[in-house]
Amino acid sequence: MITIEQIKELADRREALKKYLDIDHKKVQLEEEELRTRNPGLWENPKEAEALMKRVRELKFWLEGYEKTKAAIDDLVVLFDFAKEGEATENEVEHQYDETLKIIEDIELRNMLRREEDHLGAIMKINSGAGGTESMDWASMLYRMYLRWGERNGYKVKHVDYQEGDEAGIKSATLEFEGEFAYGYLKSESGVHRLVRLSPYNANNKRMTSFASVFVYPAVDDTIQIDINPADVSWDTFRSGGAGGQCEQGGNRGAFTVQL
Numbered sequence: 001m002i003t004i005e006q007i008k009e010l011a012d013r014r015e016a017l018k019k020y021l022d023i024d025h026k027k028v029q030l031e032e033e034e035l036r037t038r039n040p041g042l043w044e045n046p047k048e049a050e051a052l053m054k055r056v057r058e059l060k061f062w063l064e065g066y067e068k069t070k071a072a073i074d075d076l077v078v079l080f081d082f083a084k085e086g087e088a089t090e091n092e093v094e095h096q097y098d099e100t101l102k103i104i105e106d107i108e109l110r111n112m113l114r115r116e117e118d119h120l121g122a123i124m125k126i127n128s129g130a131g132g133t134e135s136m137d138w139a140s141m142l143y144r145m146y147l148r149w150g151e152r153n154g155y156k157v158k159h160v161d162y163q164e165g166d167e168a169g170i171k172s173a174t175l176e177f178e179g180e181f182a183y184g185y186l187k188s189e190s191g192v193h194r195l196v197r198l199s200p201y202n203a204n205n206k207r208m209t210s211f212a213s214v215f216v217y218p219a220v221d222d223t224i225q226i227d228i229n230p231a232d233v234s235w236d237t238f239r240s241g242g243a244g245g246q247c248e249q250g251g252n253r254g255a256f257t258v259q260l
Contacts, residue, residue: 001090001093001094002080002090002093002094002097004080006097007073007076007077007080007097010073010076010097010100010101010104011073013104013108014066014069014070014073014104017066017069017104017107017108017111018066020111021062021066021111023062023063023066026059026062026063027063029059030056030059030060030063033052033055033056033059034056036052037052037053037056058119061180065106065107065110066107068103068107069100069103069104069107072096072099072100072103072104073100075096075100076093076096076097076100079092079093079096080093110181110184113181113184113185115184117183117218117220118181118183118184118187119180119181119183119184120182120183120218120219120220121155121176121177121178121179121182121183121218121219122176122177122182122183122185122186122187122216122217122218122219123160123174123175123176123177123216123217123218123219124146124174124175124176124177124186124189124214124215124216124217125172125173125174125214125215125216125217126139126142126143126146126170126172126173126174126175126212126213126214127139127171127172127212127213127214127215128165128169128170128171128172128211128212129192129210129211129212129213130210130211131208131209131210131211132201133165133166133167133168133169133201134195134199134201134202134208134210135169135210135211135212136165136166136167136168136169136170136171137165137168137169137201137210138169138193138195138210138211138212139165139169139170139171139172139173139212140165140168140169140170141169141195142193142212142214143170143173143175146175146186146189147175150175150177150182153179153185154179155177155178155179155182156177156178156179157175157176157177157178158175158176158178159173159174159175160174160175160176161173161174162174167201168201176219177219178219182219183216183217183218183219186216187216187218189214189216190214190215190216191213191214192211192212192213192214193211193212193213193214194209194210194211195209195210195211195212196208196209196210197210
């Protein structure tokens with residue numbers, strides 16, 4: 001049976017979210033940004049307009065998420081009172097509690113993904129490592145796992161590159177996940193993944209260890225501006241000597257490199 005203390009705990013977490021998310025300030029921000037979207041000349045600068053609409057979507061996401069949390073807790077309180085009067089069952093209260101807890105945990109997790117790039121899509125590169133066919137099969141398992149994860153969580157998954165293994169599995173593959181917070185959820189998957197098992201590809205059915213590497217990058221868009229300070233650019237100039245190579249008819253040809 002759900003207790004009043006458990007409901008109060010959820011209410012406290014809601015109030016903490018209101019503080020961390022600065023809901024009151026976000027409401028003011030949304031009003032200001034929506035006023036800017038009504039400017040008739042907004043789309044004369046497509047990049048600026050796109051950035052503005054992106055900010056509006058982000059603000060609406062947090063505000064709607066908080067309101068959803070608030071409504072779920074209010075419904076839970078009402079249902080709990082009904083249960084005390086015999087007008088609702090314990091199962092109904094427990095179901096509403098579980099749903100409310102799931103909503104709160106979801107927005108709390110999103111709140112942890114605060115870095116600017118966390119809300120972007122993600123590009124994932126999977127490479128088989130040491131272990132031959134066994135590692136290629138392991139890389140293929142990871143590929144299918146991440147593919148299904150993306151589909152189950154509503155992300156649009158693009159197959160950017162796919163190289164099959166010689167006998168089984170894959171040598172490498174690249175996936176692109178389109179959707180909010182794809183990079184935030186997947187960034188911790190970067191690293192070397194190891195599998196230890198009795199190998200079906202070993203004639204003696206020996207235990208083998210296989211490795212596969214996973215690299216995750218944010219899928220940046222045109223709204224991100226990269227500024228290069230001229231003071232950070234250095235020029236190195238070289239000259240080749242002697243016949244052949246970069247030299248033409250025994251003369252000297254200049255070459256240079258740019259370092260940032």
